[in-house]
Amino acid sequence: MGAQPLMRIENLVKHFHVRLGAFGERAATVHALDDISFEILEGETLSLVGESGCGKSTTGFTLLNLHRATEGKVIYQGKNIVELDEKAMRPYRRQLQIVFQDPYSTLNPRMTIGEAVGEPILFHKLATKAELKDRIAMLLADVGLPPRFASRYPHELSGGQRQRVAIARALACQPKFIVCDEAISALDVSVQAQIINLLLDLQQKYGLTYLFIAHDLAVVRHISDRVGVMYLGRLAELATREELFEHPLHPYTKALLSAVPEADPAHERSRKRQILQGDVPSPLSPPSGCRFHTRCPIAMDICSKVVPEWRLARPGHMVACHAVTEGLPG
C-alpha cells in the first residue's frame, strides 16, 4: 500500500485520575492508553477492535484532542495536534470529525434534528442560508431518514435513528477524517448495510479516511483495509485485513476470532467458544509485563516481567508478543 500517512501516533499515553471509596477518599489512576504507536494512512479504513474498556474510545478522543493526552504525539499535517489549545485547534476541527458511541448524550436536546445537522454547515460556511434546507434534506436522505425528521427533537427518535443523525452531522462538515465510534452498532442489518455502502462510496468519491471502532468482526472485515487489536490500553496487533483474519499472530486476536457468532442456531447451540480464562484485569492496576499474561494460554516466564516489543513481524503486520518469532533476526 503506497498511501501517505494522514496521521502519525507516537507513544500516546492517556491516564485518568479518579477517586475511589464511598467518600472519594482514595486517589487512583486509570491506565486507559499506554504507549500506543501507529499510523493512519490517507484514504484508508483502519478499524480498532478489542474488549470493552480496552481504550478504543479513549484512542479516538485523544487523537482528536478531545481528551488531553498525558504523553505522546499525534502528528497531523506536520503539527503535533495534541499540544494545541482549543483556539489553535479550530482550523482542524472541521476536517477531523467523530461520531460518538452514545449519540443521545451528544445531541443537544433542545435543538431540532435539522438545526443539529445544519449548525456545522452554517458555522463553517459550507452552504448559504438558501441552500441549507436542501443540504440538510440530502444529508438526512443519505442516512435513510425522511426530510420531515428535520423538525423533530432527539428524544422523538428511536435509538437507531439518533445514531444516523449523528452520522449525518459528521458528514455535514465535509471532513477529511472521521472517527466512527460504534457508529452503526444500534442499527438493524439492513440500515447498517445501507450506511456501510454510503461510507464506502464517500470514501471512494472524496478520499475520506476512517478510524472505525466496532465489535462486529464481520462488519470490520467487510469495511477495513487494516485492523488494529487492542488489549487493556495497548495495541496487541495491527495488520492488513487479510493478514489479520487469515494469519493472526497474537494469542488474544486468536481468542477474539474464535468467539464470532454465526447466524446458525444449531451450530450456535452446540459450539464451544474458546472463552478466555480468568477475569479481565483492571486498568486501575494493569498486570506487569505483557498485559495479557494473566489470561494467555501460552504465557511464559518472561511474559510477566518484560513488556513485549511492538514490532514488525511480517510485511504490514505489527505485533507485541514474546511467543511470536516471525520476523526476528536469526
Add this chain to the structure above:
Amino acid sequence: MMMASDIRPEPTPKARERLLDVKGLTIEIETRNGPATIVDGIDLHVDKGETLGIVGESGCGKSLTMLSMMRLLPNKIRVTKGEANFGGRDLQKMSNADLRKVRGGEVGFIFQDPMTSLNPVMRIGQQLAEPLIYHRGMTKAEARKRAGELLKLVGIPGAEDRLDAYPHELSGGMRQRVMIAIGLACNPQLLIADEPTTALDVTIQAQIVDLVKELRDKLGMSVVWITHDLALIAGLVDRINVLYAGTVVEDAPVDALFDNPSHPYTQGLLASIPKLTDERSTRLSSIGGTPPEPGRRPKGCPFAPRCPLAEQVCHERVPSLEGVGQAGAHRVACFVAQRKLEAA
C-alpha cells in the same frame, strides 16, 4: 466465566404457561395533524421459561412496545387499545403501587440507552443497590455487597473499585453492563432486554448470552431479547418475532426462521448480514426504500411499497398473521408466503 450447558431439552408443550400476553396493543402519538399510529394492534406472548427474540427495522416500534408495558411511555405517546397481561394481571390497569413492585422486581428491564437511563450524578454502586433495597429489603451493606457481585457477574474488571465510579467514568460497554446488572439484580421472572449488547465485543457478548442462559435455566426466567444481531441470539432464543412498522410480520421457532424465512422482509434482513467471508469490494445488499412513518402507513400490507413480490391484493388488504408450519408454530403475515407454504 462458566459456560451454561449448551443443549437444552425441548420444553414439553404441556408444561407451557403464558407469562406475558400482549393482545392488540395499539400505541398512538399526538401530532399536529391529530393522532398517528406507531404500533398497530401488536400481539406478543412469552411462556414461562421461554426466550423470545425480537428483531425489526430501526424505528419500527420495538422500544416503545416494551416501554408501554411498563407504562413508561414518553409524553404525547399513549396506548389507545389492547392489553398486556403479566402473570394474569393487566399491566395497563394495575395500580401505580402494584406496578412499581413489578418494575425492576418481577420484571427486569435493560434499557437501550444507558446514558439516559443511568443517573449521571449518582455512583453506579448506589444505582445498583437501590432496587435491591426497595424490592428485596436488603440493608445498605448487603445491597453494596450484592452490587459488587453483580458487577463481577457481568464481567466488569475491578468490580469492587468500580462501584464508586460515576457513569461517565466508564466505557460504553461497561455502562451497558451496569444496565444489564440492574436488570438482573432482583432475579426477575421476566427479563426485557432492549439491545443489551450493542456496545460489547464478541467475547463479552458471548459471556452475557451464557449468563442469561444460565439464569434462565436455573431460575426458569423468561426473556424478551430485542436485537438486530440475529447471529448472536441464534443459539439463545426459542422463538423469534420479526417486527415491521409496528406489527409482527413473522413468528417462528428459531430453527424454522433461519431454515425457512418466509416473509420478504425477513428474507431481506437475513440477506443484509455481512459474512466473515465477504470480499471488501462486494456491496452489502440492503432493502431499498424506508419504512412508513407513523400516520402515513399504506392501506394494504405495510411492506408493500418496498416489497419485490407485491401483487395487486397487497396494496388493498392487510395480511393477517397466519400459521403455516406444523401445528401453526410458524406464522407469517404475507399473502404470497401463505400461498406458497400452503401449496408446499
